Amino acid sequence: MNPFEIPGPQLRRMGETRPVPGEVAALHGWLHSRRLVLLKTLLTRAERAQLPAAAARALREHWALLEDAELHDPAAARGALGYPAAGNWLAHALAAPSGDGFVAALAGLGPLAATVATAAGCDFRLDLTAQDQRLTLPGLGSYRTGAQRVRMVATGDTVTFLPQGGRPTSLLRDALRGPQAPAPAPPPTPWRPLSPLPGAPAVLDDQDPHLAQETGRAGLAGLLPAGVTAPDEACEWRELWARALDLLHEADPERAAEVATLVRAVVPVLWKPDGRASATRLAAPWAVLTTLPETPEEMAEVLVHEVQHSKLAVLGGVVQLNHESAEAVYRVGWRSDPRPLGAVVQGTYAHLALADLWGRFARRASATPAERAAARRRAADYGAQVDHALFLLLGSGQLTREGTEFVEGMRHRYERLSSPGGRAVAGYADNADNAADTADAGNTENAADRLTNGHFG
Structure with a gap:
């Protein structure tokens, strides 16, 4: 069994939208493996791109720092690598055009490596490129500077930014790597957390x-x-x-x-x-x-x-939940435009959770009678949307075996919500269901567990 083969009962439980024990750890583990696959996909592309010597040296240095951080504090490194902005950079870099565009995008590995190493408590020294007059460390903040290059030096409890031709700024490492309570009147500093x-x-x-x-x-x-x-x-x-x-x-x-x-x-x-x-x-x-x-x-x-x-x-x-078809599109209650099946799965899953949520809002002890009635209406509206969407999904013929298990979990949850003893059925019809605008690449079935074993041609 490959490490990402998810048993049917687990998929059905996840389909119900309710939090279940162990789910958070599983989600974080899957995301981390996906990030490693994408990083190694990026590394493979870089090896084949015949980078300029300076870019190749920088890439080796940045990758080595990621490996050091993972060895030094695996949990902290994993947390920093899982921050959403790291995924946005990866998508940007994987989609960058060949040549100068790819080289420029690849430089973003430096700030990411610095962030991961800062979180893991590593000592390091890196020369990094600022963009639009700032050096951004994803999940931490940004350092404002007019310089194109900034040297970042981490030693013990202190992290120092040395802009090319400018004055250094030193901060405690803990002030960078953890959200701090906002100060009423912070002293002027180039660092913006x-x-x-x-x-x-x-x-x-x-x-x-x-x-x-x-x-x-x-x-x-x-x-x-x-x-x-x-x-x-x-x-x-x-x-x-x-x-x-x-x-x-x-x-x-x-x-x-x-x-x-x-x-x-x-x-x-x-x-x-x-x-x-x-x-x-x-x-x-x-x-x-x-x-x-x-x-x-x-x-x-x-x-x-x-x-x-x-x-x-x-x-x-x-896991693949459905097969897409350019011809097969569906109309759902929360959108005016026809949607591909993957978007219907996404929207149904989110709206099922909202049906549940508004049913629970209606039962709040502090709710007024008017608030209870409004919440019940919202729950019923979402329930009707989910009911129709489940009919479309289960009759589509486009669900995989895993997708069928997952949607059966949604159906089971909906039936419980809509039963006379468990009525809790629910709008915020968001503008961007299934905002599938990423350039993710790679095959998670071949995910490695670590960042090591990278090499450069």
């Missing part, structure tokens, strides 16, 4: 350079990255996050724990004027791309919705 979100290891991340490099709205399913520049903006995001988690804790403690454990980043985005939307990039699970919700209920819905997309993005990287 990511803003932590309370009650979880998640951060508010508006610094991913590879989202900004997308080709307009087409690259992010109609969304555009948004910067958070004013302190009161970050406070508004943090307050909404905290109130949404409190709401989830009251209505569904297991779901609250799932969101707090799995979400690594909330990424502010813009859509059409006054429009609200959210999305998940398949290349970057555990990042919730969203416009600013108006209420804690809406924020909770967005988080639960996009976590399901992330879970399915990770699962879809290790």
